[in-house]
Amino acid sequence: MNEPSATTPPQSNLPSSTTSLSNSSSMSMSNLSLPPQTRTARVDTQSRLLKIALITSVVVHAGLFAGWLLFPSTTKAAVDLDEAVIKTRLVKLGKPRDEKLLPRMPTSPPPPAADKKAPPVLDPTVPQTPDTKPTPQTPDKPSAADILNKFKSDAERPKDINDLIKDRIGEQTDEGKEDGDADGTALDGEINASYFARVTSRIQKAMEVSSVLSDDERVRLKARLCLKIDEEGGLSDLEVTSSGSAVFDSDVLSAARRASPVPAPPPPTRKQAGDGVCFNFCPTTCR
Amino acid sequence: MVRFALVCALLSTHAFAALAQGPVVGDVEGGEFRPFPLAVAATRLGENAKDKTAAGDQLAGIVRNDLDMSGAFQLLDKKGFIDTDGLETADVRFDDWRNVSAQGLVKTRLSVQGADLLVDVWAYDIGSQKQVLKKSIKVASADIRSAGHQIADEVFRAFTGEPGVFRTKLAVVKKVQGEKHVFTMDIDGEGVRQLTKGGGLNLLPSWAPDGRSILFTSYRYENPDLFEIGVGGGDPKAISRRPGLNTGGRVSPDGGRIAVTLSQDGNSELYILSRNGDVQKRLTNQWGIDTSPTWSPDGSQIAFVSSRGGHPDLYVVDSGGAGAAKRLTFKGDYNQTPAWSPRGTHIAFTARDERNVFDIFVINLKTNELTRVTQGMGNNEEPSFSPNGRLLVFTTTRNKAKQLVVSNLDGTKQTVLPSLGDHTSPSWGPFVR
Numbered sequence: 001m002n003e004p005s006a007t008t009p010p011q012s013n014l015p016s017s018t019t020s021l022s023n024s025s026s027m028s029m030s031n032l033s034l035p036p037q038t039r040t041a042r043v044d045t046q047s048r049l050l051k052i053a054l055i056t057s058v059v060v061h062a063g064l065f066a067g068w069l070l071f072p073s074t075t076k077a078a079v080d081l082d083e084a085v086i087k088t089r090l091v092k093l094g095k096p097r098d099e100k101l102l103p104r105m106p107t108s109p110p111p112p113a114a115d116k117k118a119p120p121v122l123d124p125t126v127p128q129t130p131d132t133k134p135t136p137q138t139p140d141k142p143s144a145a146d147i148l149n150k151f152k153s154d155a156e157r158p159k160d161i162n163d164l165i166k167d168r169i170g171e172q173t174d175e176g177k178e179d180g181d182a183d184g185t186a187l188d189g190e191i192n193a194s195y196f197a198r199v200t201s202r203i204q205k206a207m208e209v210s211s212v213l214s215d216d217e218r219v220r221l222k223a224r225l226c227l228k229i230d231e232e233g234g235l236s237d238l239e240v241t242s243s244g245s246a247v248f249d250s251d252v253l254s255a256a257r258r259a260s261p262v263p264a265p266p267p268p269t270r271k272q273a274g275d276g277v278c279f280n281f282c283p284t285t286c287r
Numbered sequence: 288m289v290r291f292a293l294v295c296a297l298l299s300t301h302a303f304a305a306l307a308q309g310p311v312v313g314d315v316e317g318g319e320f321r322p323f324p325l326a327v328a329a330t331r332l333g334e335n336a337k338d339k340t341a342a343g344d345q346l347a348g349i350v351r352n353d354l355d356m357s358g359a360f361q362l363l364d365k366k367g368f369i370d371t372d373g374l375e376t377a378d379v380r381f382d383d384w385r386n387v388s389a390q391g392l393v394k395t396r397l398s399v400q401g402a403d404l405l406v407d408v409w410a411y412d413i414g415s416q417k418q419v420l421k422k423s424i425k426v427a428s429a430d431i432r433s434a435g436h437q438i439a440d441e442v443f444r445a446f447t448g449e450p451g452v453f454r455t456k457l458a459v460v461k462k463v464q465g466e467k468h469v470f471t472m473d474i475d476g477e478g479v480r481q482l483t484k485g486g487g488l489n490l491l492p493s494w495a496p497d498g499r500s501i502l503f504t505s506y507r508y509e510n511p512d513l514f515e516i517g518v519g520g521g522d523p524k525a526i527s528r529r530p531g532l533n534t535g536g537r538v539s540p541d542g543g544r545i546a547v548t549l550s551q552d553g554n555s556e557l558y559i560l561s562r563n564g565d566v567q568k569r570l571t572n573q574w575g576i577d578t579s580p581t582w583s584p585d586g587s588q589i590a591f592v593s594s595r596g597g598h599p600d601l602y603v604v605d606s607g608g609a610g611a612a613k614r615l616t617f618k619g620d621y622n623q624t625p626a627w628s629p630r631g632t633h634i635a636f637t638a639r640d641e642r643n644v645f646d647i648f649v650i651n652l653k654t655n656e657l658t659r660v661t662q663g664m665g666n667n668e669e670p671s672f673s674p675n676g677r678l679l680v681f682t683t684t685r686n687k688a689k690q691l692v693v694s695n696l697d698g699t700k701q702t703v704l705p706s707l708g709d710h711t712s713p714s715w716g717p718f719v720r
Binding site: 069092099100101102103104105107195197199201203204207208209210211212213214215217224226246249250251252253255272275276277278280281282283284285286 | 309310311312313314315316317318319320322323358359360390412413414415421446447448449545617618619630632640641646648657658659662663683698
């Protein structure tokens, strides 16, 4: 056993929460020079301090973990995937037209009738107090984990559970296979497909085909447009592989320009969108 | 250094190829069909034609009206043009035309060449900045209209790849001093010429495929008889003067036969005659009325109207008489006056809808899909196809008097012709040879 060095600094008897483990060996070395009773007391104190430190550390970490679970993230997703691409409303289905009748061209519905109710008459003798707005109540929202945990197993979960979660609480789940890609989640493929479907739909709406195309060209022509999409949805590096008709090629480029900017790509899709993707264009069908 | 440049070139090529070969993430199929935005500049006058301003304006006006009527083009307002550039490719400022949203450009120049006029035309595709047409046309000084229609045909072909119909003619029946006569006119309603004279009632004209004569039915002998008259006029030649009806005669596409309705046997039936009027075959033998034949473009079939099912419907029968007639229409209860498209794909006809209004419909022979061409615009009847199959002419009462309308097949572009008076039974002539 090594004898303590004469230059060993005096040890303080006061407990310190910052006792470093690296000093433990020097401390235990210094304990050996003390009388046995004092040494035992000191060891007890050090053990107690260690326990306190460990307990404090566990409590702090547990608290952080609980806070992460309980409180949703305040950062807003770059892309609001809850935004409806097509706004719809339910309308009453009219009586179906008799199949034996000749077809009619669709016409615009008449504007809704104006509300003919008279406005309320105010009693001038009664003082009018402004309506007080009720304070909106924000109920506690469940987390994605809470919703997923309601299902005892993966088999019980509906196939569109992730869409439902996103729809209800705007939160992505981190669900994924244990042996999956550490950089990706099971949702990446769906997010990519969903995003490019939205971009295609946006360009489709802007597409106008020149009437000068012959019937044969309308069936035969096919162009390919490759482009890059930046993080804001702006389009660049547009390049058309010609269909053989300068008129249709021009229609394709015009459609892309009218559609720009497209929805911004979500984080998992940004790299692919930025590297470049392509779309097929056909006057009627691409099949 | 050379090696470095080579590597850079290879890398950039690879990147370029990688972009061009990027993954396909979607198919954009179809789209709103819209007219091609076309700028027709004012006619420039050559050095020796400075006094031809009116002719130049007329020329440009005819070209614009013809192309607009086709429905394939959206003619841009010339007020927005900055038309100060040149005529040849190197001198055209494509950005100026792109700024007015033009995708196509037409420029013309009028010069005098002796007693004739020389018209030069250039057409450009703005997107690719390429010249798609350059041509010179010589016409008699008084024939500027003919030049305008010819230029419209050339421009139409340059941008669509199909022949234009702007030099073709229409035959139509108009009421004149208590009588009805067959007239011909340009497809813009100008150049009206009376063809028949005397005879009281002259009806149901139809062009021979060679464009040299017109069949029609006349009561000049107090019976509806079938006649043929040359487009230059003259005395009509009797084709069929059998007892009863001799109506709705149509020459076959090969010019060798005539389909007609005869009632010599006591009932309206379809017959095939030779060009001289000899009966070759009786096609129908039913209790109902069979009438209004129209030939398929290959001459193998005839569509017609029959009431054998209880009310007028369209049927199709083999022109050689093989097999039974097949019913074509199953909607509505009054379908008539069929016209077979020269493309063979569609038949246009008149139908009365549930509001007792007559409108034009087109049936797709491949899918049996029915498309409505007119609605809510008075009564529209008796369609006839243009020889390129892209347009229809029919009568309309939308403005009270019975006028002629030229329309595309979906009815999105309809032009009422300015010809005055009451019109019936229009027939669109063949391509000018």
